[in-house]
Amino acid sequence: MSSKERPGAGRLTTRGAATRARIVAAAALLVRRQGVAGTSLDDVMAATGTSKSQLYHYFANKDALIREVVKTQLAHVIAAQQPDLGEVSSWEGLQRWCDHVVAMTRATQGVGGCPLGSLVGELAEHSDSARHELAQSFAEWQSYLSTGLATMRDNGELSADADPAELALTVMSALQGGLLMAQTMRSARPLELAVNMALEHIRAYRRGPKQAQRRQP
Amino acid sequence: MSSKERPGAGRLTTRGAATRARIVAAAALLVRRQGVAGTSLDDVMAATGTSKSQLYHYFANKDALIREVVKTQLAHVIAAQQPDLGEVSSWEGLQRWCDHVVAMTRATQGVGGCPLGSLVGELAEHSDSARHELAQSFAEWQSYLSTGLATMRDNGELSADADPAELALTVMSALQGGLLMAQTMRSARPLELAVNMALEHIRAYRRGPKQAQRRQP
Numbered sequence: 001m002s003s004k005e006r007p008g009a010g011r012l013t014t015r016g017a018a019t020r021a022r023i024v025a026a027a028a029l030l031v032r033r034q035g036v037a038g039t040s041l042d043d044v045m046a047a048t049g050t051s052k053s054q055l056y057h058y059f060a061n062k063d064a065l066i067r068e069v070v071k072t073q074l075a076h077v078i079a080a081q082q083p084d085l086g087e088v089s090s091w092e093g094l095q096r097w098c099d100h101v102v103a104m105t106r107a108t109q110g111v112g113g114c115p116l117g118s119l120v121g122e123l124a125e126h127s128d129s130a131r132h133e134l135a136q137s138f139a140e141w142q143s144y145l146s147t148g149l150a151t152m153r154d155n156g157e158l159s160a161d162a163d164p165a166e167l168a169l170t171v172m173s174a175l176q177g178g179l180l181m182a183q184t185m186r187s188a189r190p191l192e193l194a195v196n197m198a199l200e201h202i203r204a205y206r207r208g209p210k211q212a213q214r215r216q217p
Numbered sequence: 218m219s220s221k222e223r224p225g226a227g228r229l230t231t232r233g234a235a236t237r238a239r240i241v242a243a244a245a246l247l248v249r250r251q252g253v254a255g256t257s258l259d260d261v262m263a264a265t266g267t268s269k270s271q272l273y274h275y276f277a278n279k280d281a282l283i284r285e286v287v288k289t290q291l292a293h294v295i296a297a298q299q300p301d302l303g304e305v306s307s308w309e310g311l312q313r314w315c316d317h318v319v320a321m322t323r324a325t326q327g328v329g330g331c332p333l334g335s336l337v338g339e340l341a342e343h344s345d346s347a348r349h350e351l352a353q354s355f356a357e358w359q360s361y362l363s364t365g366l367a368t369m370r371d372n373g374e375l376s377a378d379a380d381p382a383e384l385a386l387t388v389m390s391a392l393q394g395g396l397l398m399a400q401t402m403r404s405a406r407p408l409e410l411a412v413n414m415a416l417e418h419i420r421a422y423r424r425g426p427k428q429a430q431r432r433q434p
Contacts, residue, residue, distance in 0.1 A: 037255025122252045123337035173411040177394025183341045194390040196296045201414045
């Protein structure tokens with residue numbers, strides 16, 4: 001079956017879309033539990049009670065299914081951080097979002113890590129299309145931050161030389177590193193320290209009376 | 218066989234130690250390529266030409282072997298960053314070490330990610346002993362940084378309220394996040410931004426005429 005004939009999520013009947021979503025959700029759970037290499041299509045079929053022909057009706061191969069898992073994880077991540085992630089266009093909004101992610105991690109003690117970041121180690125070297133999907137997912141996540149930071153720059157809260165895209169990427173690195181260390185140490189402390197550093201980094205671009213304090217790199 | 222009877226690396230003949238090291242090295246390579254779940258003891262036996270009884274002579278189970286893989290990765294990481302990692306007790310030394318890790322990542326374009334960090338996503342939720350081994354490995358790596366930063370504090374280059382252990386953990390989070398994003402994006406840029414942020418964060422504790430500039434958190 002060519003990719004043209006395979007129905008995308010948007011071209012399915014309600015029942016088909018539900019089956020497809022159920023397969024992706026089960027695969028996501030298995031991947032979180034067993035890793036990508038440890039999750040076979042047979043596992044997914046067993047978990048969802050679907051046949052091989054049903055599975056291949058929706059997904060060309062395991063790689064295509066894993067890409068959908070990545071998309072699902074992104075959707076979960078974005079949803080879990082709302083409304084704060086959509087309101088990072090002020091100092092108070094940024095602080096609220098940071099408090100939100102730290103509080104979530106405090107609640108889990110870092111178990112599971114980032115639903116996206118924790119897939120990178122296993123996926124990035126095994127599937128270039130999955131790595132690409134991860135990169136796009138991070139970029140979409142970061143776009144909330146860069147949009148908010150651009151608004152702050154336009155409002156005069158950040159200086160004109162602040163680069164919202166690079167700042168957003170830097171914040172994402174701090175977040176991912178903090179979550180990875182939190183997952184390893186079973187403590188929210190590394191994330192808390194990392195996001196505080198990231199906020200301090202953004203504050204170095206604060207415009208106004210304090211601008212003179214900005215240290216040169 | 219009880220753990221008491223199983224020979225540790227220090228109690229082996231030269232030949233035994235070589236065989237054990239060869240098994241660990243092969244397992245490390247397989248894990249990097251196939252992930253932990255995707256690497257079976259059968260794979261390790263096939264790659265090293267060892268029998269099941271030989272393998273179990275050295276390692277109680279897969280978990281014990283994976284812990285040795287983590288230790289080996291740590292040794293590689295530390296060795297690859299010398300001599301700079303051992304000389305992070307001055308501003309110039311810190312900058313040299315940061316330049317070193319960024320240059321290494323520029324050379325690989327992030328492929329493979331951090332040999333330790335890239336294992337966290339798959340290992341942390343599947344083996345508590347492996348997660349613990351990873352946490353200890355990061356702590357050992359960080360100890361180079363915290364020792365250097367403590368020297369800088371004792372020398373009066375950092376203010377008395379600088380906490381070397383927390384600063385080292387924060388730098389490690391920046392490094393891990395930068396490497397994870399670099400691996401995903403196939404670019405050293407995220408790591409470069411992250412370590413610059415980390416250096417800036419340490420500089421906020423610089424002692425001397427500039428101390429008055431330190432922003433409050």
